[in-house]
Amino acid sequence: MFESAELGHKIDKETFKREVPKLRAELLDVQYDVLQKKEFPVVILISGVDGSGKGETINLLYSWMDPRHISTLAFAEPSDEERSRPYMWRYWRALPPRGKVGIFAGSWYSQPITDRITGQMRRSEMDEQLDDINRFEAMLVNEGALVLKFWFHLSKDGQKQRLKALEKDPRTAWRVTKASYDRLKTYDKLQEVAGHVLRVTNTAHAPWIIVEGTDDEYRSLTVGRIVLDAMQRRLQQEGRQQVPVAPPIVHAIDQKNVLSELDLTQSLGKKDYERDLAKYQSRLSELVRDPRFVGKRSLVIVFEGSDAAGKGGSIRRVGGAMDARQYQIIPIAAPTEEERVQPYLWRFWRHLPRTGRAAIFDRSWYGRVLVERVEGFCSEADWLRAYAEINDFEHQMVDAGAIVVKFWLQISADEQLRRFKERQDTEFKRFKITDEDWRNREKWDDYVSAVCDMVDRTSTGLAPWTLVEANDKNFARVKVLKTLCQRLENALKDDGKHNEQ
Numbered sequence: 001m002f003e004s005a006e007l008g009h010k011i012d013k014e015t016f017k018r019e020v021p022k023l024r025a026e027l028l029d030v031q032y033d034v035l036q037k038k039e040f041p042v043v044i045l046i047s048g049v050d051g052s053g054k055g056e057t058i059n060l061l062y063s064w065m066d067p068r069h070i071s072t073l074a075f076a077e078p079s080d081e082e083r084s085r086p087y088m089w090r091y092w093r094a095l096p097p098r099g100k101v102g103i104f105a106g107s108w109y110s111q112p113i114t115d116r117i118t119g120q121m122r123r124s125e126m127d128e129q130l131d132d133i134n135r136f137e138a139m140l141v142n143e144g145a146l147v148l149k150f151w152f153h154l155s156k157d158g159q160k161q162r163l164k165a166l167e168k169d170p171r172t173a174w175r176v177t178k179a180s181y182d183r184l185k186t187y188d189k190l191q192e193v194a195g196h197v198l199r200v201t202n203t204a205h206a207p208w209i210i211v212e213g214t215d216d217e218y219r220s221l222t223v224g225r226i227v228l229d230a231m232q233r234r235l236q237q238e239g240r241q242q243v244p245v246a247p248p249i250v251h252a253i254d255q256k257n258v259l260s261e262l263d264l265t266q267s268l269g270k271k272d273y274e275r276d277l278a279k280y281q282s283r284l285s286e287l288v289r290d291p292r293f294v295g296k297r298s299l300v301i302v303f304e305g306s307d308a309a310g311k312g313g314s315i316r317r318v319g320g321a322m323d324a325r326q327y328q329i330i331p332i333a334a335p336t337e338e339e340r341v342q343p344y345l346w347r348f349w350r351h352l353p354r355t356g357r358a359a360i361f362d363r364s365w366y367g368r369v370l371v372e373r374v375e376g377f378c379s380e381a382d383w384l385r386a387y388a389e390i391n392d393f394e395h396q397m398v399d400a401g402a403i404v405v406k407f408w409l410q411i412s413a414d415e416q417l418r419r420f421k422e423r424q425d426t427e428f429k430r431f432k433i434t435d436e437d438w439r440n441r442e443k444w445d446d447y448v449s450a451v452c453d454m455v456d457r458t459s460t461g462l463a464p465w466t467l468v469e470a471n472d473k474n475f476a477r478v479k480v481l482k483t484l485c486q487r488l489e490n491a492l493k494d495d496g497k498h499n500e501q
Helices: 013-037 054-064 089-093 110-117 123-142 156-168 178-185 187-200 216-236 270-287 311-319 365-369 371-375 380-399 413-425 427-432 435-441 444-458 473-500
Strands: 042-048 070-074 101-105 146-153 208-212 298-305 327-331 358-362 402-410 465-469
Touching (some): 013 054, 013 216, 042 054, 054 216, 110 123, 110 187, 123 146, 123 187, 156 178, 156 187, 178 187, 270 473, 298 311, 311 327, 311 358, 311 402, 365 371, 365 380, 365 444, 371 380, 371 444, 380 402, 402 473, 413 427, 413 435, 435 444, 444 465, 465 473
Parallel strands (some): 042 101, 042 146, 070 101, 298 402, 327 358
């Protein structure tokens, strides 16, 4: 894989000086075209062996382009804040918005490569993580991003000579440390692991570009031209590149579905409700203060449902069982300007709770496959691929220790109409009813189809959906609390078994 990057590629300094002014001018022009249009971000990954010129190349791109619209993200060992969340959390937070360039010096590939070289990760574990990365990059491309991945290569002798040359120069000696020479000792292992990583993640939508790092002028001019050409071609491209990630929707021919089979007549009398409410609120309060939860777990609760199904009331009963300092309620509405220039899931990643905390989402990332699908706010390709992206998102939460509990509150069309009229006629409830709510009723069947598809495609073993019969509010609130307690108890019980083993 690295043979072409060990041929001794080089260009003379005169050619470099002659070519650079034109290249700089074109890079600035294309950068401002990208900035003005704000149609896509540019994500540049700079990886490779020590001494291959990664830092010099980044500095050069800054000098050739307008640095005010470039951000460089360097990632070392994760902090305690980062360790308490999913692995990809810190990379999601660092993504550049549309129109900007983000350079990742060290990226989502660094930790898997390091862990594999040091023996902390098995080959199968690394391959699972690389599969996640491939899907993440496919998501970026589907969201419109231009992803450029550079691997700077040096032969073993070339790396040794490069480190010595850097060490002799007082201006660059600080770059060479004991760790640099320690990594030189693992050169062969790095090439084996990196070769595998590059092969597995060299996709059509985000290919690797291997650049020989021996000659500064050759490396710099090569990278500059590739960046320029890629940005120019992306500007000329009509629409986004679409990476197929989801099979088509198949509908049942007998009209039977997960919502039609719910028994919405279930109810709970006042006395039983008050008894069960106190019981499960008390139990939930104990569980979220359990040392096994506080020290290792987090809780993500998703509330979706028909308009007027009682999400707010259920959320208040859940919050009433917890310390207000321990949880956050995140109401989801139309995306802000800041959120529109990022990938769809970005605004949800930023709200993930750390260990010992809970996040309660009033509406959620499922808006893409519900309201955005039904109302035509996104393309069919966007909402079709969203199922897989959402499953990946939730599985990454679970892998990081989150307990993900998802509720769909369902009421009948007649009950919804009754509640709408009640809200309209009651002064202190009038704020709850909008013209949009009435319009949504006209698309009841479309929303039913979307909900059934959502449940079928995203109710996984790690993050299943709980369908709540909500015609009776008392029944619905108790079912929500009881389900939360059961999910927490089962998770903490499983943790205890693992610890015993």
